[in-house]
Amino acid sequence: MDLHKVEVLIGSGCQGAVVAMTLNGTALPPSYSSATSQGIRYSVLKATNLPALSSPSLAAGVRLCLTLSASSACPNLRSFCLGYDAAGGC
Numbered sequence: 006m007d008l009h010k011v012e013v014l015i016g017s018g019c020q021g022a023v024v025a026m027t028l029n030g031t032a033l034p035p036s037y038s039s040a041t042s043q044g045i046r047y048s049v050l051k052a053t054n055l056p057a058l059s060s061p062s063l064a065a066g067v068r069l070c071l072t073l074s075a076s077s078a079c080p081n082l083r084s085f086c087l088g089y090d091a092a093g094g095c
Contacts, residue, residue, distance in 0.1 A: 011052045011069060013095050014087040019079035020048055025072035028055060035071075047087065
């Protein structure tokens with residue numbers, strides 16, 4: 006199975022908070038969409054066309070980095086990610 010896309014549920018009002026996104030140092034354009042599940046609407050950040058993740062062996066150790074605007078409604082991962090965990094990840 007190939008993995009060519011990563012989607013992250015984000016807080017409402019967080020679309021546009023990402024000012025830079027990289028995969029292993031290579032710039033990627035962030036894109037956004039929305040999804041509805043069980044009557045609840047969610048915002049989604051997408052990273053697409055990820056050739057570095059085309060196989061499990063290539064995906065090991067890959068870093069997807071986000072830079073969030075300090076002046077946005079979601080300036081840190083805690084406010085940006087739905088499902089933020091105590092270890093500091095989405």
